[in-house]
Amino acid sequence: MKIQLTSVFVDDQAKALHFYTEILGFVMKHDVPLGEKDRWLTVVSAEEPHGVELLLEPAGHPAVKPYRDTLVQDGIPLAQFAVDDVRAEYERLSGLGVRFTQEPLEMGPVTTAVFDDTCGNLIQIATTPQ
Template sequence: MIITTMSVFVDDQQKALEFYTGTLGFVPQQDIPLGGPHRWLTVSSPEHPDGVQISLEPAEHPAVGPFRDALVADGIPFTSFGVADVTAEFERLRGLGVVFTQEPVNHGPVTTAVFDDTCGNLIQIAAMTGTPTD
Protein backbone atom coordinates (compact mmCIF):
# COMPACT_ATOMS: atom_id res chain seq x y z
CA MET A 1 0.00 0.00 0.00
CA ILE A 2 1.31 3.47 -0.90
CA ILE A 3 0.11 6.99 -0.30
CA THR A 4 -1.07 8.46 -3.60
CA THR A 5 -3.05 11.52 -2.51
CA MET A 6 -3.41 13.58 0.64
CA SER A 7 -5.91 16.38 1.11
CA VAL A 8 -5.50 19.94 2.30
CA PHE A 9 -8.80 21.71 2.93
CA VAL A 10 -8.85 25.12 1.24
CA ASP A 11 -11.25 28.06 1.29
CA ASP A 12 -10.86 28.80 -2.42
CA GLN A 13 -9.51 26.23 -4.87
CA GLN A 14 -8.27 28.75 -7.45
CA LYS A 15 -6.51 30.87 -4.83
CA ALA A 16 -4.98 27.68 -3.38
CA LEU A 17 -3.82 26.55 -6.83
CA GLU A 18 -2.12 29.91 -7.40
CA PHE A 19 -0.42 29.82 -3.98
CA TYR A 20 0.65 26.19 -4.08
CA THR A 21 2.02 26.48 -7.64
CA GLY A 22 3.04 30.13 -8.00
CA THR A 23 4.48 30.64 -4.53
CA LEU A 24 5.41 27.21 -3.18
CA GLY A 25 6.48 25.83 -6.56
CA PHE A 26 4.31 22.70 -6.76
CA VAL A 27 3.17 21.58 -10.22
CA PRO A 28 -0.46 21.02 -11.29
CA GLN A 29 -1.43 17.38 -11.82
CA GLN A 30 -5.22 16.97 -12.03
CA ASP A 31 -7.87 19.60 -12.72
CA ILE A 32 -11.18 17.87 -13.37
CA PRO A 33 -14.49 19.76 -13.12
CA LEU A 34 -16.92 18.11 -10.69
CA GLY A 35 -19.96 20.29 -11.28
CA GLY A 36 -20.52 23.77 -9.97
CA PRO A 37 -17.45 25.43 -8.60
CA HIS A 38 -15.82 22.16 -7.43
CA ARG A 39 -12.85 20.49 -9.07
CA TRP A 40 -10.67 17.45 -8.45
CA LEU A 41 -7.59 19.63 -8.17
CA THR A 42 -4.19 18.19 -7.30
CA VAL A 43 -0.59 19.35 -7.26
CA SER A 44 2.70 17.56 -6.63
CA SER A 45 6.32 18.29 -5.98
CA PRO A 46 8.36 19.13 -9.08
CA GLU A 47 11.05 16.91 -7.53
CA HIS A 48 8.63 13.94 -7.46
CA PRO A 49 5.93 14.62 -10.08
CA ASP A 50 4.83 10.97 -10.00
CA GLY A 51 4.79 10.89 -6.20
CA VAL A 52 2.13 11.87 -3.69
CA GLN A 53 -0.38 14.43 -4.93
CA ILE A 54 -1.99 17.04 -2.71
CA SER A 55 -5.72 17.42 -3.29
CA LEU A 56 -6.75 21.05 -2.80
CA GLU A 57 -10.06 20.01 -1.28
CA PRO A 58 -12.96 22.45 -0.80
CA ALA A 59 -13.39 23.17 2.93
CA GLU A 60 -17.18 23.12 2.85
CA HIS A 61 -17.93 20.19 5.17
CA PRO A 62 -19.30 21.56 8.48
CA ALA A 63 -16.59 19.78 10.50
CA VAL A 64 -13.72 21.39 8.60
CA GLY A 65 -14.13 24.96 9.89
CA PRO A 66 -14.03 24.18 13.62
CA PHE A 67 -11.21 21.66 13.08
CA ARG A 68 -9.01 24.10 11.14
CA ASP A 69 -9.87 27.02 13.45
CA ALA A 70 -8.76 24.96 16.47
CA LEU A 71 -5.49 23.94 14.81
CA VAL A 72 -4.69 27.52 13.77
CA ALA A 73 -5.63 28.91 17.20
CA ASP A 74 -3.22 26.44 18.82
CA GLY A 75 -0.51 27.07 16.20
CA ILE A 76 -0.59 23.47 14.98
CA PRO A 77 0.32 22.88 11.33
CA PHE A 78 -2.10 20.74 9.31
CA THR A 79 0.72 18.97 7.45
CA SER A 80 4.45 19.13 6.89
CA PHE A 81 6.54 19.45 3.72
CA GLY A 82 10.15 18.31 3.63
CA VAL A 83 12.84 20.69 2.46
CA ALA A 84 16.62 20.40 2.24
CA ASP A 85 17.29 23.61 4.21
CA VAL A 86 14.56 25.19 6.34
CA THR A 87 16.36 28.51 6.75
CA ALA A 88 16.96 28.90 3.01
CA GLU A 89 13.35 27.98 2.19
CA PHE A 90 12.10 30.30 4.95
CA GLU A 91 14.08 33.19 3.41
CA ARG A 92 12.89 32.35 -0.12
CA LEU A 93 9.22 32.14 0.87
CA ARG A 94 9.36 35.18 3.14
CA GLY A 95 10.82 37.08 0.18
CA LEU A 96 7.71 36.08 -1.79
CA GLY A 97 5.46 37.50 0.93
CA VAL A 98 4.61 34.28 2.76
CA VAL A 99 3.64 34.95 6.38
CA PHE A 100 5.33 32.70 8.93
CA THR A 101 3.85 32.02 12.35
CA GLN A 102 7.06 30.26 13.44
CA GLU A 103 10.49 31.18 12.18
CA PRO A 104 13.06 28.36 11.83
CA VAL A 105 13.63 26.49 15.09
CA ASN A 106 16.20 23.76 15.60
CA HIS A 107 14.75 20.88 17.62
CA GLY A 108 17.91 18.78 17.62
CA PRO A 109 17.50 16.28 14.79
CA VAL A 110 14.96 18.40 12.92
CA THR A 111 14.55 22.08 12.07
CA THR A 112 11.05 23.42 11.41
CA ALA A 113 9.21 26.60 10.46
CA VAL A 114 5.46 27.18 10.07
CA PHE A 115 3.63 29.41 7.57
CA ASP A 116 0.06 30.44 6.71
CA ASP A 117 -0.97 29.00 3.34
CA THR A 118 -3.50 31.86 2.76
CA CYS A 119 -6.25 29.22 2.43
CA GLY A 120 -7.02 28.52 6.09
CA ASN A 121 -4.11 26.29 7.12
CA LEU A 122 -0.80 26.41 8.88
CA ILE A 123 1.83 24.36 7.04
CA GLN A 124 5.17 23.25 8.46
CA ILE A 125 8.40 22.91 6.53
CA ALA A 126 10.95 20.56 8.06
CA ALA A 127 14.43 19.24 7.44
CA MET A 128 16.29 16.51 9.26
CA THR A 129 19.48 18.08 10.60
CA GLY A 130 21.12 15.28 12.50
CA THR A 131 20.74 11.96 14.23
CA PRO A 132 18.18 11.61 17.04
CA THR A 133 19.67 11.10 20.48
CA ASP A 134 18.33 9.03 23.37
Protein backbone atom coordinates in the same frame (compact mmCIF):
# COMPACT_ATOMS: atom_id res chain seq x y z
CA MET B 1 1.20 -0.11 0.76
CA LYS B 2 2.14 3.49 0.03
CA ILE B 3 0.63 6.94 0.31
CA GLN B 4 -0.71 8.05 -3.06
CA LEU B 5 -2.87 11.03 -2.13
CA THR B 6 -3.35 13.32 0.83
CA SER B 7 -5.28 16.55 1.12
CA VAL B 8 -5.54 19.99 2.64
CA PHE B 9 -8.84 21.79 2.98
CA VAL B 10 -8.84 25.14 1.18
CA ASP B 11 -11.26 28.07 1.23
CA ASP B 12 -10.76 28.93 -2.45
CA GLN B 13 -9.34 26.42 -4.92
CA ALA B 14 -8.15 29.03 -7.43
CA LYS B 15 -6.33 30.97 -4.71
CA ALA B 16 -4.88 27.72 -3.35
CA LEU B 17 -3.70 26.64 -6.80
CA HIS B 18 -1.92 29.96 -7.22
CA PHE B 19 -0.26 29.74 -3.80
CA TYR B 20 0.77 26.10 -4.05
CA THR B 21 2.14 26.42 -7.60
CA GLU B 22 3.35 30.01 -8.00
CA ILE B 23 4.67 30.50 -4.45
CA LEU B 24 5.55 27.04 -3.15
CA GLY B 25 6.59 25.62 -6.53
CA PHE B 26 4.34 22.58 -6.80
CA VAL B 27 2.99 21.54 -10.22
CA MET B 28 -0.68 20.94 -11.05
CA LYS B 29 -1.34 17.25 -11.75
CA HIS B 30 -5.14 16.98 -12.11
CA ASP B 31 -7.89 19.54 -12.62
CA VAL B 32 -11.25 17.86 -13.09
CA PRO B 33 -14.50 19.85 -12.75
CA LEU B 34 -16.92 18.55 -10.10
CA GLY B 35 -20.17 20.42 -10.57
CA GLU B 36 -20.48 24.17 -10.91
CA LYS B 37 -17.60 25.38 -8.73
CA ASP B 38 -15.62 22.52 -7.18
CA ARG B 39 -12.77 20.64 -8.83
CA TRP B 40 -10.68 17.54 -8.24
CA LEU B 41 -7.52 19.61 -8.08
CA THR B 42 -4.19 18.04 -7.20
CA VAL B 43 -0.61 19.22 -7.17
CA VAL B 44 2.68 17.34 -6.92
CA SER B 45 6.27 18.18 -6.17
CA ALA B 46 8.12 19.45 -9.25
CA GLU B 47 10.94 17.15 -8.09
CA GLU B 48 8.65 14.08 -8.01
CA PRO B 49 5.95 14.50 -10.68
CA HIS B 50 4.81 10.88 -10.19
CA GLY B 51 4.97 11.10 -6.40
CA VAL B 52 2.33 11.73 -3.75
CA GLU B 53 -0.47 14.04 -4.88
CA LEU B 54 -1.83 16.81 -2.66
CA LEU B 55 -5.57 17.36 -3.14
CA LEU B 56 -6.66 20.97 -2.70
CA GLU B 57 -9.97 19.93 -1.15
CA PRO B 58 -12.86 22.40 -0.94
CA ALA B 59 -13.51 23.28 2.71
CA GLY B 60 -17.30 23.29 2.41
CA HIS B 61 -18.16 20.50 4.86
CA PRO B 62 -19.47 21.96 8.16
CA ALA B 63 -16.90 20.02 10.22
CA VAL B 64 -13.95 21.61 8.42
CA LYS B 65 -14.17 25.18 9.76
CA PRO B 66 -14.13 24.36 13.50
CA TYR B 67 -11.42 21.75 12.93
CA ARG B 68 -9.12 24.11 11.02
CA ASP B 69 -9.89 27.09 13.25
CA THR B 70 -8.88 25.10 16.32
CA LEU B 71 -5.67 23.87 14.70
CA VAL B 72 -4.70 27.40 13.65
CA GLN B 73 -5.63 28.84 17.07
CA ASP B 74 -3.41 26.24 18.74
CA GLY B 75 -0.61 26.74 16.20
CA ILE B 76 -0.80 23.18 14.90
CA PRO B 77 0.18 22.62 11.26
CA LEU B 78 -2.25 20.64 9.09
CA ALA B 79 0.55 19.22 6.94
CA GLN B 80 4.33 19.03 6.73
CA PHE B 81 6.51 19.33 3.64
CA ALA B 82 10.15 18.28 3.44
CA VAL B 83 12.72 20.81 2.23
CA ASP B 84 16.48 20.54 1.83
CA ASP B 85 17.17 23.66 3.92
CA VAL B 86 14.49 25.20 6.14
CA ARG B 87 16.41 28.44 6.62
CA ALA B 88 16.91 28.96 2.88
CA GLU B 89 13.25 28.15 2.16
CA TYR B 90 12.18 30.48 4.97
CA GLU B 91 14.17 33.32 3.35
CA ARG B 92 12.82 32.53 -0.14
CA LEU B 93 9.20 32.34 0.96
CA SER B 94 9.46 35.38 3.26
CA GLY B 95 10.78 37.31 0.27
CA LEU B 96 7.62 36.32 -1.63
CA GLY B 97 5.42 37.67 1.17
CA VAL B 98 4.59 34.39 2.92
CA ARG B 99 3.65 34.94 6.58
CA PHE B 100 5.39 32.63 9.00
CA THR B 101 3.92 31.84 12.41
CA GLN B 102 7.12 30.08 13.49
CA GLU B 103 10.57 31.09 12.29
CA PRO B 104 13.13 28.32 11.74
CA LEU B 105 13.55 26.37 14.95
CA GLU B 106 16.14 23.68 15.60
CA MET B 107 14.83 20.71 17.55
CA GLY B 108 17.76 18.34 17.84
CA PRO B 109 18.55 17.06 14.36
CA VAL B 110 15.35 18.51 12.84
CA THR B 111 14.74 22.13 11.82
CA THR B 112 11.18 23.33 11.25
CA ALA B 113 9.26 26.49 10.38
CA VAL B 114 5.51 27.07 10.04
CA PHE B 115 3.67 29.33 7.59
CA ASP B 116 0.12 30.37 6.74
CA ASP B 117 -0.89 28.99 3.33
CA THR B 118 -3.44 31.85 2.82
CA CYS B 119 -6.16 29.22 2.41
CA GLY B 120 -6.96 28.52 6.07
CA ASN B 121 -4.09 26.23 7.06
CA LEU B 122 -0.78 26.28 8.83
CA ILE B 123 1.88 24.28 7.01
CA GLN B 124 5.17 23.11 8.51
CA ILE B 125 8.36 22.74 6.53
CA ALA B 126 11.09 20.52 7.90
CA THR B 127 14.63 19.45 7.22
CA THR B 128 15.60 16.12 8.69
CA PRO B 129 18.96 14.38 8.60
CA GLN B 130 19.43 12.10 5.62
